Amino acid sequence: MRLHFVLCSLFVFIFVLFFCHSYTQANDYGQVAIIIDDFGGDVKGVESFLSGSIPITVAIMPFMEHSTEQAERAYQAGLEVMIHMPMEPKKGKTSWLGPNAITSDLSNEEVRLRVMEAIEKVPHAKGINNHMGSKIVENERIIRVILEVAKEHNLYVVDSGTSSASVISKLAKELDIPYAKRSVFLDDTFSTQQHVAKQMTSLLKIAKKNKKAVGIGHVGVKGNETYIGVEHALSIFSKEHVNIVPMSHLLDTEIDHDHSGFWQARKETPI
Numbered sequence: 331m332r333l334h335f336v337l338c339s340l341f342v343f344i345f346v347l348f349f350c351h352s353y354t355q356a357n358d359y360g361q362v363a364i365i366i367d368d369f370g371g372d373v374k375g376v377e378s379f380l381s382g383s384i385p386i387t388v389a390i391m392p393f394m395e396h397s398t399e400q401a402e403r404a405y406q407a408g409l410e411v412m413i414h415m416p417m418e419p420k421k422g423k424t425s426w427l428g429p430n431a432i433t434s435d436l437s438n439e440e441v442r443l444r445v446m447e448a449i450e451k452v453p454h455a456k457g458i459n460n461h462m463g464s465k466i467v468e469n470e471r472i473i474r475v476i477l478e479v480a481k482e483h484n485l486y487v488v489d490s491g492t493s494s495a496s497v498i499s500k501l502a503k504e505l506d507i508p509y510a511k512r513s514v515f516l517d518d519t520f521s522t523q524q525h526v527a528k529q530m531t532s533l534l535k536i537a538k539k540n541k542k543a544v545g546i547g548h549v550g551v552k553g554n555e556t557y558i559g560v561e562h563a564l565s566i567f568s569k570e571h572v573n574i575v576p577m578s579h580l581l582d583t584e585i586d587h588d589h590s591g592f593w594q595a596r597k598e599t600p601i
């Protein structure tokens with residue numbers, strides 16, 4: 331009886347040791363998060379990405395026609411959801427921002443209200459990043475209010491990297507909020523599948539060097555190109571043992587780090 335107990339314990343111990351070892355080894359190769367911005371409307375790439383076949387993190391503009399619906403669909407598909415908050419840029423058309431954007435003329439109260447409303451419109455959000463915003467990310471008064479609301483709602487923050495003078499990192503540290511910055515943009519307005527594939531290779535290299543990296547792509551005019559470009563690169567990532575994980579897994583957050591459930595559709599799938 332006693333021997334049986336000892337043998338069982340030994341077996342469990344070896345199993346745990348083996349499991350931890352392989353888990354650590356898997357993480358040693360590097361991890362990337364792929365955030366796809368500009369969800370919320372009926373644009374190219376949305377349907378492909380929401381099919382859930384690529385483990386992306388879905389960043390949704392909060393005040394668009396399909397914001398809430400797409401947040402629910404992304405969640406049901408097992409994808410992590412973020413708020414993609416529109417913020418005033420130094421240059422660009424106001425129409426690119428959509429309604430209720432954060433602009434530099436707003437009072438602290440109005441900024442707070444808009445971020446809280448965004449949180450309501452994007453259910454299941456675990457983080458927030460900026461849509462455009464080269465002007466706002468340099469504005470300490472406004473970023474402080476946005477980050478305070480983010481902290482109150484346990485949201486992590488990702489700096490999309492639209493300005494080198496951004497104060498997001500400084501204030502996130504001060505307020506003790508999990509924070510990351512984009513490593514690579516996966517696409518641009520004129521990008522092709524080949525361009526996206528090239529950017530995915532850069533993302534892979536950074537992940538192998540730094541153990542983690544954040545790539546940001548977009549749905550929109552070139553959304554299908556981005557989808558195909560990202561999808562084509564997946565086999566290289568798996569060959570190089572670099573895992574694609576939800577954004578929250580690259581951060582020191584209290585969010586569940588067990589990603590065994592990630593990328594598994596939450597709805598019942600017919601057999």
Ligand SMILES: [Zn+2]
Pocket residue numbers: 367368414460461462
């Ligand atoms: Zn955007």
